[in-house]
Amino acid sequence: MRLRGLIRKEFLQIVRDPSAVAIAFLMPVVLLILFGYGVSLDAEDIQLGIVTEDRSAQTAAFTAGFTGSRYFHVHRYEHAGTAQRDLARGAIDGLVHLRGDFAAGLADRRPAPIQLIVNGVDANTARIIQGYVQGVWSGWLAERAGAAEAPTPVTLEQRVWFNPEVRSRNYLVPGLIVVIMTLIGTLLTAMIMAREWERGTMEALLVTPVSMAEIIAGKLLPYFLLGAGGMALSTLMALLLFEVPLRGSLVVLAGAAALFLVVALAMGLLISIIAKNQFVAGQAAIVATFLPAFMLSGFIFDLNSMPWPIEGLTFLIAARYFVAILQTVFLAGDVWAVIAPNALALAAMGLVFLILIRRRAHKRLE
Structure with missing residues (x-):
């Protein structure tokens, strides 16, 4: 009571x-x-610079993965120096550079490196951008392997548990x-x-x-x-x-x-x-x-x-x-x-x- x-x-x-x-x-x-x-902690509308020194079909196929992604807003550059200056002043968040011999290296089965430069001031965003770019690159490789009808020696299947939408x-x-x-x-x-x-x-x-x-x-x-x-x-x-x-x-x-x-x-x-x-x-x-x-x-x-x-x-x-x-x-x-x-x-x-x-x-x- x-x-x-x-x-x-x-x-x-x-x-x-x-x-x-x-x-x-x-x-x-x-x-x-x-x-x-x-x-x-998500990164969307990433300002990504792309430098392409050649106009081949392989280059266009690779960069199409960025233009079709909801994560990237693509800025195209003719010269790497201009893109790097924009990266330094914060106009873009990352930079993908394809050299002039990119398509030739693919055709001759020589190394065709892809350069990625990311603004690392925000380490979390930098890691996310790196992961997104690697995702586009992996998708492009899978498309090439399918087009060539050649078996891929190693297939990576990703599965995200508990939060599949990430x-x-x-x-x-x-x-x-x-x-x-x-x-x-x-x-x-x-x-x-x-x-x-x-x-x-x-x-x-x-x-x-x-x-x-x-x-x-x-x-x-x-x-x-x-x-x-x-x-x-x-x-x-x-x-x-x-x-x-x-x-x-x-x-x-x-x-x-x-x-x-x-x-x-x-x-x-x-x-x-x-x-x-x-x-x-x-x-x-x-x-x-x-x-x-x-x-x-x-x-x-x-x-x-x-x-x-x-x-x-x-x-x-x-x-x-x-x-x-x-x-x-x-x-x-x-x-x-x-x-x-x-x-x-x-x-x-x-x-x-x-x-x-x-x-x-x-x-x-x-």
């Missing part, structure tokens, strides 16, 4: 101050649209949901205890017969429901707006989300208990949760590529485990070899935070 009264009190507070509703439902919409459309959005949006829910879950509870202290209502709660455990539960449960609503909204946006496939079970997704919400809400509540000031609690929540979740969760950056001290630090970031679960459930399905250990890690972290909250929260003023 006392717990029900505390929960009702918290819901009335949410109704009077709808900022929590805005954090739970408006913030994920804004951030998902902003980051979902703004952050992309859309970076399919990979990024689940990670974005994790980062956004980390921020939302922590902010929802980061200021509630501090608000009670600032407004002087905490003293009134302390003199009531309710226990500290009931106060903590009364603070967590309403915001857990708000966070679950925000998670459901984010999942719907991922499926309907960004068209990310969901190959796993909704039950597994909901269970993992519940575990992560407990961790995020508990982190925020612990910050609120320690800070006792709304401004400090809000700033601490952003610094302690959002930035580590963005940088150290595997959302964008490969964790195995980090120096070992930083990679070791990522095991303390709850978002790391939820990113692994969400990306697996969305793209691969219910792979329990990935889901189970990460879910156990989230459960352990949630238990640790709840124990810390119980130890830091006391029914006394000091």
Whole structure:
């Protein structure tokens, strides 16, 4: 009965101050649209320069692969020097150079090298351009082998698992949901205890017969429901707006989300208990949760590529485990070899935070 009264009190507070509703439902919409459309690892409309020093049919057949591709916008040059100057000033992103003896080398079965120069300032885009050019080159070789009716000694058959369209959005949006829910879950509870202290209502709660455990539960449960609503909204946006496939079970997704919400809400509540000031609690929540979740969760950056001290630090970031679960459930399905250990890690972290909250929260003023 006392717990029900505390929960009702918290819901009335949410109704009077709808900022929590805005954090739970408006913030994920804004951030998902902003980051979902703004952050992309795909490269399209690549400005590619092509230098052809001869006008043979072989040269035309090879360069047709670039002009017919949706990834390239082709600029043709007569001289390599002009193309290299445009590459240096950023007018083009890459340069393919076919020398004047290209067709003759093919006819005489001599080496006919193809030069590729890529602007490597953005290493990720440079690697993507290199892969696209190699794809055009492989397709051209296959066409030549088919036209000659000669068997190809080695045939490369590529198969991309889990994300056959190779859309970076399919990979990024689940990670974005994790980062956004980390921020939302922590902010929802980061200021509630501090608000009670600032407004002087905490003293009134302390003199009531309710226990500290009931106060903590009364603070967590309403915001857990708000966070679950925000998670459901984010999942719907991922499926309907960004068209990310969901190959796993909704039950597994909901269970993992519940575990992560407990961790995020508990982190925020612990910050609120320690800070006792709304401004400090809000700033601490952003610094302690959002930035580590963005940088150290595997959302964008490969964790195995980090120096070992930083990679070791990522095991303390709850978002790391939820990113692994969400990306697996969305793209691969219910792979329990990935889901189970990460879910156990989230459960352990949630238990640790709840124990810390119980130890830091006391029914006394000091």
